[in-house]
Amino acid sequence: MKYQSIDEANRAVLDKIVGSAPFLTDVVPAKSVIKELEEKVILHAGPPIKWDDMTGPMQGSCVGATLFEGWAQTEDEAKQMLANGEVEFMPCHHVNAVGPMGGITTGNMPVFVVENRSEDNQAYCIMNEGIGKVLRFGAYSKEVIDRLHWMKDVLGPTLSKALQKTEAGLNINVMVAKAITMGDEFHQRNIAASLIFLKEVAPLIVQVDMDENDRKDVMQFLADTDQFFLNIMMATGKAVLDGARKIQEGTVVTAMCRNGKDFGIRISGMGDEWFTAPVNTPQGLFFTGYTQEDANSDIGDSAITETFGVGGFAMIAAPGVTRFVGAGGFDDALSTSNEMMEICIDQNPNFTVPTWDFNGICLGIDARKVVETGIEPVINTGIAHKEPGVGQIGAGTVRAPLACFEKAIEAYAQKLGLI
Amino acid sequence: MLHTIIKKNSYQDSVNLMLLTNAVSVIEGVNKIQIMMGTPANKDIFKGAGLYTEELEAAAANDMCIVLDTDSEDKIDEVLKAVDDYLKNQAISKTGSEFETVRTWDRALKEMPDANLAVISVPGQSAADEAHKALDNGLNVFMFSDNVSFEDELALKQKAHDKGLLVMGPDCGTGIISSIPIAFTNVVKEGKIGIVGASGTGIQEVTTIIDRLGEGVVHALGTGGRDLSDKVGAITMMDGIRALENHSKTEVITIISKPPAKEVRDRVVQLLHSLSKPVVTIFLGEKPTQHEGNVYQAYTLEETARIAVDLARGNEIKEDYSKFDQDVTDVKLNPEQTTIKGLYSGGTLAYEAATLISDALELKKGEAASEGFVLRANGHEVADLGDDVYTQGKPHPMIDPDTRVKFMEKAAADETTAVILFDVVLGYGSHEDMAGALLPSIQKIKANLEEQGRNIYFVATVCGTEQDPQSYKEQREKLAQAGVILRDSNNEAVRTALSVLGLHVHDVTKQHVDYTEEKSQEDLSISPQIEQLINQKPVVINVGLKKFTDSVVKYGGRVVQYDWRPIAGGNERMRKILSLLK
Incomplete structure (x- = not known):
């Protein structure tokens, strides 16, 4: 090992996280930056998974994506194609991308481009479609497909043009630092960051040469979509952590994600290898008419936010949503963040939390500490209905299974020749 | 009929679980109940109690195992609710607390950078590890834990001495x-x-x-x-x-x-x-x-x-x-009543009683002791009921009256018994009302004896002060009202017991x-660290039993509660790997 100790290696990883410089530079068709998507390929959330093993929402999303891409004309035709192996499946994480819930991403979907200038790497994530019937929760009705086309034809190009009017893109660290003082934790609550984003792009959008009705629609959509910034945050987490994991040593968790069947993590010392265990099912509050019985198991790449140190780890920053995600109040939010500090190595001075005595957000989950204490990382999450097409039925929290972390440190000990 | 309920991944300290077992075993219709973590050792205890079931096989060290013996299935829900209420109420008492609760040394030291004393009450096999960590971080150690090996004790004390620190304990x-x-x-x-x-x-x-x-x-x-x-x-x-x-x-x-x-x-x-x-x-x-x-x-x-x-x-x-002038006079005993039964919760008090009785009986050294008894000679018995022999899987007699009550009943059934001699130890950690807890049994025993036309003298001492959480005065009064002869010290109590039999210590x-x-x-x-320890209120990291924070907070010390759990949930293989990945 290049470093004197695991602690020293971990420190090097953390230095890269703290020193990162993520910028939102563009919105482009996914296939223009991910060459794998030029073929009949569908990206999905979490570690690798086969069609037969996918839960309802992810299968529904795949059907929707197949219809959106025009690979099939009907639902039945789409299902047949997908079941026949005519479409290749690939984790978002394998191509510098992340995706919310099902994470289903295909070539013609527009993606955010986040550039981490400290490490000269990029990451991508599709845009947030709003709430209700949406592809990421497995819905694929005409309304859903139509919206995807509008995002491809209008929203994506408009944001791209707006971003081109900046000198260097939007500095994401600045937006995040501001929004965390305004009550966002960037997983369950992104309203402040979404407004800051709108504040930045609105003056640029008005300068874009475009149809006035389209401009009105774009502005309305951005104003209505409280969670719009979540997908930017996800791409940011991915860009920053991919930059940091160029250090191929240590026990810092560099990715956490779920495909509905398995929870997968990566640690810095083990490079691209996934360590998986069966996912848990989120607990939380449900919309009227739904119960825990209807909940799909844990799914989505959005746990990259927790890996970065926000989301459930920054619960204390967003007391407003603690009740919604199943915690009892301010004290519970405080103890949640305090508990997560026990498994992290340090705190990130770039993002201080006023309600936490201006402590920085959690920095660097140490897989060793997770195993030692048995404290499983907490993840704030939306809850999907287990049937495709129903969509979101609630929100809550879920824990990352301990077994992933045990497997990871065992493998690392093996790699170091210690066992 | 035995019913088994396994609560996955819900670790509780064994003391909590024993108190919990006590609390729910009084529910009517519960023949027997045992609540323990699913460690191999505890499974043996289930076997020993005749409460082993096949379901326990799959339980792991971090799973809470409840085995309930009841004739009516309806009781299961009632018991589970009582269990949940008990565990929940502990959690509630945590909110608004005067100290931080942490799960790692890193955070404990962050919360209390000037900590200078670690109070360690985790199970013996882990206590030495935690004590080493405390010393390495420059803290003095108060080690409540027992079952620490000689080798570990010596290594810890040498390390402490070299660093200018103090290790109080183990045990x-x-x-x-x-x-x-x-x-x-x-x-x-x-x-x-x-x-x-x-x-x-x-x-x-x-x-x-x-x-x-x-x-x-x-x-x-x-x-x-x-x-x-x-x-x-x-x-x-x-x-x-x-x-x-x-x-x-x-x-x-x-x-x-x-x-x-x-x-x-x-x-x-x-x-x-x-x-x-x-x-x-x-x-x-x-x-x-x-x-x-x-x-x-x-x-x-x-x-x-x-x-x-x-x-x-x-x-x-x-x-x-x-000088002693509190002999019992006008003694009323049957001729066969010739022995003292000393039933102690305090080990040293038992030892002192054994010493004084041996002195009065002119026993030779070494003649007196035998397995489980500090003294057993000529029918006289002095037992330290806090000894490991009696506390396996049971709470200490200072916090639970059961063992002592059983011994009192046994002593009363013995026709040679003239005196039952015992202690009540007050203070932090002890039962909130031990006199009150023993009282019904003492009264019942006395009533039974009266029916049989027998009399046994109960002689006791209360070890405590007026400032203790339990009132010294009230504890004494309760015992006195039940006809227990009370003395101000263990020494006087033993001499009083001897006087009933006409025996005296050779002073x-x-x-x-x-x-x-x-x-x-x-x-x-002395080292600067020890000088600081004795000249300032200690700043405490309490590793283990949470109730030890009570007295620290009340008397002006600062404390962080470290909710200790076994490393890697007691998974031995993971513990080893973690130690290699330091």
């Missing part, structure tokens, strides 16, 4: 540091007397008598029972003595121990003779015949306290502190002689 049940009661300890007034003791209830008995005589204590440092063995060599005792020599408010030093190995004893006594302060020693079981130089020697714990008080007040030291008078040997030049200096 240190009691202590007072800068007037803060730690663990199972009485609340004692501040004053001029300082104590270093290798015996828990010995310290409690001496400090409470000192308090009731109107003097006080700032430091009572426990060393653990094996400190004066030849293997450990009194490392903590000697450092503790030096600490008190350097503590300006302490004017009299008191040493409490069982007789040490000869070589160790010589070293300790040599150190004591080199001090500038007067010293009282008691080596339990030894019958000293004189006082020498600045070292005064006592036979009983009460005498120890009385000499210390007289020294603190500048009074002349008497030749004999054993000697002690003259003062000068110390004639040359005083050795001892290094009496």
Whole structure:
């Protein structure tokens, strides 16, 4: 090992996280930056998974994506194609991308481009479609497909043009630092960051040469979509952590994600290898008419936010949503963040939390500490209905299974020749 | 019919679970219930209790296992609700608490960077690891945990000594540091007397008598029972003595121990003779015949306290502190009633009782003890019910009356029993109302005896002070109302019990002689860390039992609660891997 100790290696990883410089530079068709998507390929959330093993929402999303891409004309035709192996499946994480819930991403979907200038790497994530019937929760009705086309034809190009009017893109660290003082934790609550984003792009959008009705629609959509910034945050987490994991040593968790069947993590010392265990099912509050019985198991790449140190780890920053995600109040939010500090190595001075005595957000989950204490990382999450097409039925929290972390440190000990 | 409920991944401390088991076993319709974590050792205990079921096989160390024996299935829900309520109510009492609760050393030290004392009450096999971590972080250690190996104790104490730190324990049940009661300890007034003791209830008995005589204590440092063995060599005792020599408010030093190995004893006594302060020693079981130089020697714990008080007040030291005029007269017993049954919760108190009874019976040394009994001779029995033999899977008799009640019933059934002699130990950690808890059983036994036309004398002593969480006065009154003969010290209680049988301790008078040997030049200096420990309120990281924070908070210390759990949930393979990945 290049470093004197695991602690020293971990420190090097953390230095890269703290020193990162993520910028939102563009919105482009996914296939223009991910060459794998030029073929009949569908990206999905979490570690690798086969069609037969996918839960309802992810299968529904795949059907929707197949219809959106025009690979099939009907639902039945789409299902047949997908079941026949005519479409290749690939984790978002394998191509510098992340995706919310099902994470289903295909070539013609527009993606955010986040550039981490400290490490000269990029990451991508599709845009947030709003709430209700949406592809990421497995819905694929005409309304859903139509919206995807509008995002491809209008929203994506408009944001791209707006971003081109900046000198260097939007500095994401600045937006995040501001929004965390305004009550966002960037997983369950992104309203402040979404407004800051709108504040930045609105003056640029008005300068874009475009149809006035389209401009009105774009502005309305951005104003209505409280969670719009979540997908930017996800791409940011991915860009920053991919930059940091160029250090191929240590026990810092560099990715956490779920495909509905398995929870997968990566640690810095083990490079691209996934360590998986069966996912848990989120607990939380449900919309009227739904119960825990209807909940799909844990799914989505959005746990990259927790890996970065926000989301459930920054619960204390967003007391407003603690009740919604199943915690009892301010004290519970405080103890949640305090508990997560026990498994992290340090705190990130770039993002201080006023309600936490201006402590920085959690920095660097140490897989060793997770195993030692048995404290499983907490993840704030939306809850999907287990049937495709129903969509979101609630929100809550879920824990990352301990077994992933045990497997990871065992493998690392093996790699170091210690066992 | 046995029912098994496994609560996955819900770790609770064994003490909590034992108290919980007690609380739910009173539910009507519950024949038997046991709640424990699913460790292999606990599974054996289930087997032993006839409560083993196949479902337990799959339970892991972090799973809470409930096995319920009941004739009606309806009871299951009621019991589970009671269990949940109990566990939930503990959680509620946590909110708005006066201290932080943490799960790692890193965070504990972050919350309390100036911490200087770790109070460790985690299971023995892990206690040494945690104590090493505390020492490595520059903290003194108070080690309540027992089942720590000799090797570990020695390694810890050597490390502490080299770093200028103190390790009190292992198996240190009691202590007072800068007037803060730690663990199972009485609340004692501040004053001029300082104590270093290798015996828990010995310290409690001496400090409470000192308090009731109107003097006080700032430091009572426990060393653990094996400190004066030849293997450990009194490392903590000697450092503790030096600490008190350097503590300006302490004017009299008191040493409490069982007789040490000869070589160790010589070293300790040599150190004591080199001090500038007067010293009282008691080596339990030894019958000293004189006082020498600045070292005064006592036979009983009460005498120890009385000499210390007289020294603190500048009074002349008497030749004999054993004057006793509380014999029981008009004794009414059947001819076959000839024995004393001593049923103690305090180990040292039991030992003192055994010593005095052996003295009165003129037994030879070593004649008296046998498995599970401190004394068993001529039908007389003295049992330390806090001994491991009796506490396997059961709470200590200071917090739970059950074991003692069973022994009292057994003693009452024995036709030779004339006297049942027992102690009630108050203070932090002990049962909130032990007198009240024993009372119904004592009354029932007495009523049964009356029906049979028999009489047994109940003689007791209450070890406590008025400042204790339980009222000393009320505890005594409750026992007195039930017809228990109460005495102010264990010494007096034992003598009273003996007097019922017409037996008496053979007391000697002690003259003062000068110390004639040359005083050795001892290094009496102490480290800055120990100086800080004895001159300031301790700043505590409490590793383990949460209730030990109560007294620290109440008496002005600062504390962080470290909710300790087994490393990697007790997964041995993961623990090893983690230790390799340091």
